[in-house]
Amino acid sequence: MPPAWREDGEGPQTLTGLLPEGFRDRLPPQAEAAAALLRTLLDTVAARGYARVQPPLVEFETGLSGWLMKPASTALLRATDPASGLGLALRPDITGQIARIAATRLADAPRPLRLAYGGPVLRAKGGQLNPAREFLQAGAELIGSDSLAAATEILTMAVAALAAAGVTDISVDLTLPELVATLAADRWPVPCPLADLHAALDAKDAGALPALGATAYAPLLAAAGPAAQALARLRALDLPVAPQLDALESLAAALPGTHVTIDPTERHGFEYHSWLGFSLFGRGPEGAVRGEIGRGGSYAVRHSNGTSEAAVGFSLYVDALVDAGLGITRPRRLFLPHGTPSTTADTLRAQGWATVAALSPTDTPQGCSHVWNGVEAAAL
Amino acid sequence: MPPAWREDGEGPQTLTGLLPEGFRDRLPPQAEAAAALLRTLLDTVAARGYARVQPPLVEFETGLSGWLMKPASTALLRATDPASGLGLALRPDITGQIARIAATRLADAPRPLRLAYGGPVLRAKGGQLNPAREFLQAGAELIGSDSLAAATEILTMAVAALAAAGVTDISVDLTLPELVATLAADRWPVPCPLADLHAALDAKDAGALPALGATAYAPLLAAAGPAAQALARLRALDLPVAPQLDALESLAAALPGTHVTIDPTERHGFEYHSWLGFSLFGRGPEGAVRGEIGRGGSYAVRHSNGTSEAAVGFSLYVDALVDAGLGITRPRRLFLPHGTPSTTADTLRAQGWATVAALSPTDTPQGCSHVWNGVEAAAL
Numbered sequence: 001m002p003p004a005w006r007e008d009g010e011g012p013q014t015l016t017g018l019l020p021e022g023f024r025d026r027l028p029p030q031a032e033a034a035a036a037l038l039r040t041l042l043d044t045v046a047a048r049g050y051a052r053v054q055p056p057l058v059e060f061e062t063g064l065s066g067w068l069m070k071p072a073s074t075a076l077l078r079a080t081d082p083a084s085g086l087g088l089a090l091r092p093d094i095t096g097q098i099a100r101i102a103a104t105r106l107a108d109a110p111r112p113l114r115l116a117y118g119g120p121v122l123r124a125k126g127g128q129l130n131p132a133r134e135f136l137q138a139g140a141e142l143i144g145s146d147s148l149a150a151a152t153e154i155l156t157m158a159v160a161a162l163a164a165a166g167v168t169d170i171s172v173d174l175t176l177p178e179l180v181a182t183l184a185a186d187r188w189p190v191p192c193p194l195a196d197l198h199a200a201l202d203a204k205d206a207g208a209l210p211a212l213g214a215t216a217y218a219p220l221l222a223a224a225g226p227a228a229q230a231l232a233r234l235r236a237l238d239l240p241v242a243p244q245l246d247a248l249e250s251l252a253a254a255l256p257g258t259h260v261t262i263d264p265t266e267r268h269g270f271e272y273h274s275w276l277g278f279s280l281f282g283r284g285p286e287g288a289v290r291g292e293i294g295r296g297g298s299y300a301v302r303h304s305n306g307t308s309e310a311a312v313g314f315s316l317y318v319d320a321l322v323d324a325g326l327g328i329t330r331p332r333r334l335f336l337p338h339g340t341p342s343t344t345a346d347t348l349r350a351q352g353w354a355t356v357a358a359l360s361p362t363d364t365p366q367g368c369s370h371v372w373n374g375v376e377a378a379a380l
Numbered sequence: 381m382p383p384a385w386r387e388d389g390e391g392p393q394t395l396t397g398l399l400p401e402g403f404r405d406r407l408p409p410q411a412e413a414a415a416a417l418l419r420t421l422l423d424t425v426a427a428r429g430y431a432r433v434q435p436p437l438v439e440f441e442t443g444l445s446g447w448l449m450k451p452a453s454t455a456l457l458r459a460t461d462p463a464s465g466l467g468l469a470l471r472p473d474i475t476g477q478i479a480r481i482a483a484t485r486l487a488d489a490p491r492p493l494r495l496a497y498g499g500p501v502l503r504a505k506g507g508q509l510n511p512a513r514e515f516l517q518a519g520a521e522l523i524g525s526d527s528l529a530a531a532t533e534i535l536t537m538a539v540a541a542l543a544a545a546g547v548t549d550i551s552v553d554l555t556l557p558e559l560v561a562t563l564a565a566d567r568w569p570v571p572c573p574l575a576d577l578h579a580a581l582d583a584k585d586a587g588a589l590p591a592l593g594a595t596a597y598a599p600l601l602a603a604a605g606p607a608a609q610a611l612a613r614l615r616a617l618d619l620p621v622a623p624q625l626d627a628l629e630s631l632a633a634a635l636p637g638t639h640v641t642i643d644p645t646e647r648h649g650f651e652y653h654s655w656l657g658f659s660l661f662g663r664g665p666e667g668a669v670r671g672e673i674g675r676g677g678s679y680a681v682r683h684s685n686g687t688s689e690a691a692v693g694f695s696l697y698v699d700a701l702v703d704a705g706l707g708i709t710r711p712r713r714l715f716l717p718h719g720t721p722s723t724t725a726d727t728l729r730a731q732g733w734a735t736v737a738a739l740s741p742t743d744t745p746q747g748c749s750h751v752w753n754g755v756e757a758a759a760l
Binding site (some may be wrong): 097149 | 396397400401402403405406407408409411412414415419422426427428429430433434435436437438439440443454457458460461462463464466468477480481483484485486490492494498499500502504505506513514527529530533534536572581622667684701711713723726729733734735736737739740743744746747748
């Protein structure tokens with residue numbers, strides 16, 4: 001049989017199989033783990049009434065901006081649309097797309113609107129710690145409220161989803177993304193640009209505060225830590241955010257068995273969030289999941305009529321779970337020797353077996369855990 | 381609470397929510413249907429021992445070529461890699477990626493190699509009948525054999541997957557993609573370019589054959605039809621492809637209850653296939669699935685050392701199933717009035733309910749099928 005590829009007159013290519021930096025093949029069992037983890041996370045979310053939506057991978061570059069926050073222009077992987085000549089971009093996250101859907105096609109749907117999603121996102125550049133440019137994300141967004149009740153539902157659901165996925169030692173780091181701006185606008189004004197203050201606090205650089213005229217903020221850095229201790233220290237500062245502190249206390253109380261910390265000034269990665277932000281951490285069978293497993297918080301969805309709508313949600317990073325060894329199962333596959341009737345195969349599959357049928361008398365049960373001996377499945 | 385978007389000094393944008401032509405949002409219940417159908421198709425495949433792989437969405441443009449057939453350069457949606465400056469492209473199909481994986485990372489894995497996949501593919505241009513440019517595909521590839529046994533496993537599995545997804549009146553159209561070239565090389569040489577003969581036969585244009593000096597091929601067009609009739613007519617022509625005709629007869633016999641036709645000269649869309657190609661059709665609750673539901677056949681995987689390896693596989697088009705109304709379920713959601721204890725919610729979810737918890741006393745059970753009255757789930 002002749003080979004089926006055709007060169008279209010361009011001559012043979014060098015076939016290296018190299019992938020661009022930041023992209024990879026998932027092979028078994030990791031590819032199955034990723035799919036299984038995505039199922040588990042989204043099943044947990046569906047069980048709490050969140051309905052799946054599936055936005056496209058590609059949008060107009062301008063369409064990916066503005067619903068929440070304009071993505072940094074360097075973050076987008078761009079394509080040119082041969083149909084329109086307009087600039088397209090691959091989505092760098094899905095939350096912004098959900099906000100778009102909530103503000104347009106589902107603008108008239110009853111609130112609160114509970115939506116779930118799962119799929120890949122792409123970025124133009126990998127990070128220093130993680131060169132990946134394609135990520136599998138799962139998430140949920142509750143649109144129409146960012147009340148304590150809404151935040152509690154979202155945060156406990158995120159933790160429940162991770163627990164269902166097998167994550168242990170789950171910890172949650174809570175932050176108040178608007179705290180610093182609120183204080184700078186009123187209680188503790190600073191002579192420096194707000195961005196410089198945010199940068200120093202995100203870097204936990206107390207030494208930089210005096211030069212910024214922002215020594216007042218040093219106790220906020222020192223307050224970070226386990227929830228009970230952090231709340232006590234923050235309350236001692238008599239800040240004009242008592243309701244938010246009460247809310248953090250309530251959230252921590254809603255997560256028994258979860259280690260909760262508070263980092264009140266952390267804003268990096270929470271640029272579009274409002275009163276609440278949170279990061280999730282935990283362990284898999286191969287040790288601590290590297291970096292964040294997910295994050296979320298409250299935000300406002302912008303509508304085209306100029307109004308905004310409160311929301312709260314989270315995104316979970318499936319790749320981080322896979323890389324920590326979660327979701328891996330040893331497949332139980334039953335080898336059916338050559339000549340096994342197809343009706344027998346049907347029966348065994350109906351009993352829950354994954355079958356591998358020999359195509360010829362010389363096929364061997366490689367990759368199988370059991371072999372059918374005509375009477376029963378014998379373990380190999 | 382202030383709105384959370386930031387304009388980065390570029391002024392307000394017009395927020396239209398418009399998507400590029402050929403891209404769309406899937407909303408509930410269609411988004412859930414797409415996810416459920418993908419699960420069902422891949423569960424059917426997994427039950428026959430096919431292991432999931434997950435290649436990236438993006439590759440070097442050159443890397444997407446050559447493992448099977450070079451994609452038409454106009455078919456690829458391209459991006460430029462800011463990291464390398466090299467040309468990237470979004471995958472137009474997944475079969476070529478599976479061939480790459482089989483020829484490189486899994487070159488030394490035992491054969492036959494059974495791999496499954498599911499995910500989106502993207503194209504630069506929509507078609508005349510279907511403007512979509514993003515498609516959700518699921519498929520399976522058996523690498524290491526294109527024997528009748530291998531083809532039978534693949535084709536019966538494709539039909540079983542569609543049946544599990546709820547497709548009725550499944551029909552299969554079989555073709556012999558190499559037949560015309562085989563005949564032209566030996567039995568019935570033609571003075572015209574082979575591509576012209578293929579074009580005339582793909583167009584079923586018997587009237588064009590005399591001008592091509594190819595009247596001998598007219599009986600092949602006339603032979604197309606239901607399998608038994610087509611095989612009888614083809615055998616009467618005494619062609620040098622008796623083993624292939626026996627194989628088609630055997631394949632048809634392996635599909636009881638499936639309407640099998642044979643279109644022996646069809647090659648459009650089977651450009652890289654070898655002895656066998658097939659297309660799948662059927663009906664959903666809202667009528668016939670528009671166009672093909674999937675296709676597959678035998679082919680050769682090219683290895684970098686110049687050898688090739690026989691394979692057979694299929695791809696199924698999840699969007700076609702969703703658009704025909706398949707996979708839609710009416711969600712059973714149980715509204716939990718404000719104040720329902722979270723332990724009650726846990727218990728009800730453990731019983732299989734999807735719960736929707738009121739966030740405030742004014743929340744209503746919109747979107748729910750049942751409401752918890754403190755004792756039981758009452759239908760609404």
